[in-house]
Amino acid sequence: MTTPAPVPRITVLLPVYNGEQYLREALDSLLTQTYRNFSLLAVDDGSTDSSLEILRSIKDPRLSVKVNPRNRGLINTLNESLDLIQSEYVARMDADDIATPYRLEEQLAFMDAHPDVGLCGGYYERFTDTESIVVRPPTTHEDISYALIFDNVMAHNTVMFRRSVLERYRLRYDPAFAYAEDYELWVRFARYSRLANLPRVLVRYRFHPANTSSRFRHEQQIAAAKIRHIHRTNLGLEPRPGDAALHRQLFDMRFEGDLPELTAAGIWLSKLYRVGVRRCRQNPVSTFLEFNKLWYSACGRLADHGLKVFAQFLRQPFGFLGNPAYTLKLAYRCWRRIRIA
Missing domain, CATH: 1.25.40 (Serine Threonine Protein Phosphatase 5, Tetratricopeptide repeat)
Structure with a gap:
């Protein structure tokens, strides 16, 4: 009699929209993690390129593919996916980034050892075709809370959530803060749970002209100013x-x-x-x-x-x-x- 596989403790949430150029590299970096007991939920958000074909060509049983018949947008896609996930933890990554091999293992170990932390990110390497730099945000809850007064210091593609905190306080991404929806969510998280960043590079973040921070910089700055006001008021x-x-x-x-x-x-x-x-x-x-x-x-x-x-x-x-x-x-x-x- 075969022993059933353990229920995955982590779900990696990977939204995809016309990501064919870098998608395979992102998937490979996740499916070769040193920690293997996780599921990977990839959501194709109405892609018009070969993204869906790439996703369906991967035969790893940990990968499941959800298809939006039409483009729903990042915030709707993330919120609808969070409603489906049942694992203890949820990790985020984007389809053009690369996870370091130990990312899930180290975040899981930290979260298990610190049950008061509901949201954990980490250092990341920001790179282009010609250069790279390691970004080292603050690591403790107090330093992160203070730094959020000035800017977003938790990289969206490095975070792992504790799902119990998400559900207890009904925390979801707010469409009113499009292009800075992660920043606003961290500010709300800080009211209910401790935050942390691991002092280790967890993701290689590919910076290119198609990034949200490049294409919608003005809209992002306007939303971020509103979020800073909210956080300052909360403090x-x-x-x-x-x-x-x-x-x-x-x-x-x-x-x-x-x-x-x-x-x-x-x-x-x-x-x-x-x-x-x-x-x-x-x-x-x-x-x-x-x-x-x-x-x-x-x-x-x-x-x-x-x-x-x-x-x-x-x-x-x-x-x-x-x-x-x-x-x-x-x-x-x-x-x-x-x-x-």
Whole structure:
């Protein structure tokens, strides 16, 4: 009597739309994983190229193919597929990427050892035909939560979900945030579960002109700005109109405002510091030093206003308790403007 195969603990969800160019390489990287007890659900979303033929040519019993008769779009395809999956974990990958051989094994071991983590990603290699770079996002929940204030720091094609968290809180991709739907989902995940990134390259991410981040960059940026506002509100930052622009200018070190806006920028940095240190457990010293540099840069852009700016600089702890070199430099620049006038 044959022993039945163990029920797969992981389902890899692979949506495919006109992915014939790189699909075989993606499939090979998954089907040769060091961990083998998984199922691979590939969803052909109305492809008009040979993607479906490629999928049907693979005879591995772990692969099942779902076919959308017409193109449903990525978000609908992902949500409909999540409703079908019954395994303990769900891993995501795209049809033009390459999983490292140990990806599923290491993520599963981490998730089993950390039952409080509901979402786990990792490092990834971003590559083109001519160059590659390893992207190392923050790894702990607190650092990820803080970094999400600024940008998406969990690569969609590296993540593994705990399905119990998905179902308990009915977490699905929101069509209102198309082209940044993953970022928005991570922000909601952070309210119910801990997040993690493994400090190991899990996926080789192929960057090319057909990527969503290339084709829909403007739409993605608009959606991401809305998501950042939501996450900041969830953390208690209570952003006001104009804070998003101040935030971007401060952290780009390209402050463009006037004296009232400089006051608002100082208030925003103070709120952000409190949330970063208290809620996200950021190192108070290194965060203070970073904000001291940002505050000095912003005030320096208005040094033409003389001692008014220097007085404003000193009103914030990032000014009067900061690097003495910044204080002296700004004092000299403000004084010099008065002398010239």
